[in-house]
Amino acid sequence: MVNFVKPRYTSSKIRSAGKRIVKGKSTTEDNKVLENFRGSHAYILNTFQANIRNHSKGIATSVGQRLKRRNTILDKLAREPSMPLASMHDIAGCRMIFEGIDDLQRVRASMHSARWKHSLTHGPQRFDYIESPKITGYRGIHDVYQYAVNSIGGRPWNGLKVEIQYRTLPQHAWATAVEVADLITSNRIKFADAQTHYLRYFQLSSEIIARTTEGQKSCCSELSDIELKREFQAADRRLGLLQTFDNLRGTSAKRLKFKRNTILIFRFDLRADEEALELRTFENVNRAIEAYDDLEREFGEKADIVLVRGESEENIRDAFRNYFSDARAFVDFMRDGLEVL
Incomplete structure (x- = not known):
């Protein structure tokens, strides 16, 4: 039986530790507070992924879960200084992928009607980025639940x-x-902090995908189809991202074996002939969390590190495909969409 990390600190203690860490004035105790707070979310991830699989069985194409990495937590605190660490709602994250919007809404409605004590922290439209896409072009829906059991x-x-x-x-x-x-x-x-031409590229691509695959609009609804196509083609000639994505294959991941707890290490500091992706796998979630903290300290900004949990290798591949540099689905949707416009 897994002995999950239990929360050890009060909200005020977590809040104070977060403030000092962001200001660069943290103590050893502050870092222990952060590690405990993050690690304690593994238990509710385990609980919710089981609930999610029950509600989405036979409907979702994939289900995945992940703990937010330490650097990403600190980055978010720096971007949103008014948000206390204790109030951060996405340290634990589960993701479901669906063939279409009807299936998505069907499972979401099932989740909302579930007979459990866990409560939504917001109204149903608060994080509906399909109805109201983000300025970056992001589309999807998020729900935040507060864990509650007797x-x-x-x-x-x-x-x-x-x-x-x-x-x-x-x-x-x-x-x-x-x-x-x-x-x-x-x-x-994704944080709307990109160079203008990259940000615009993905705004345009979001609009093309929304119109041609789902009959909806995104963040460039004012453009006609002709204007949208012309501007995107000019942007892609400048950046060449479609060809770049098409060339990325992520073949190294195919030879690697997964377990239920897998740490993905995407290295930035390697030569072109070296493997950029490394995996560390663990049967025990607590051991994985300890290794996760150690690896983030070891690599710093030289790698993107993420701890993911799933029922199978294929499940992790599908839900976290970005860490295998596989954006070919995007290329296919875009090329098909440009033909339609």
Whole structure:
């Protein structure tokens, strides 16, 4: 039986530690607080992934889960200084991918009607980025649940939050391409912090995919089909990203074996002939969390490191395809969409 990490600190202690860490004034104790707070979310991830699989069985094409990496937590705190660490709602994240919007909405409605004590922290439209896409072009729906149970065994984790992401295959392909572009161009597109031409590229591509695959609009709804196609083609001639994505194969991952707890290490500091992706696998989730913290300290900014959990190798590949540099689905949707416009 897995002995999951239990929360050890009060909200005020977590809040204070987060503030000092962001300011560069952290103590050894502050870092222990952060590591415990993040690690304690593994338990609710385990609980929610089981619930999600029950609600989405036979409907979702893939289900995955992940703990937010330490550097990403600190980056978010720096970008949103008014948000306390204790209130961060996406340290634990589960993601479901669907063939289409109807399936997505069907499973989301099932989740909302579930007979459990876990509660949504917001109204149903708060994080609906299909109805109201982000300025970056991101589309999908997020729900945030606050964990709540009556059982003695589960009570220590009451109050922690988990973010559930719902995406269709086209929406996931676009988000995958953004992740890969961020890795290979050192941009920050998903945070609207990219160079203007990269940000515009993905705004346009989001609009093309939304119109041609789902009959919807995204963040460039004011453009006609002709204007949209011409501007995107000019942007791709300048950046060449479609060809770059098409050339990325992620073949190294095919030879690697996964376990239920897998750490993906995407190296930035290697020669062209060296493998960029390394995997560390663990049967025990607590051992994986300890190794995760050690690896982030070891690599610093020289690698993108993420801990993922799934039921199978294929499940992890599908839900976290960006870490295998596989944006070919995006290329296919875009080339088909350009033919349609």
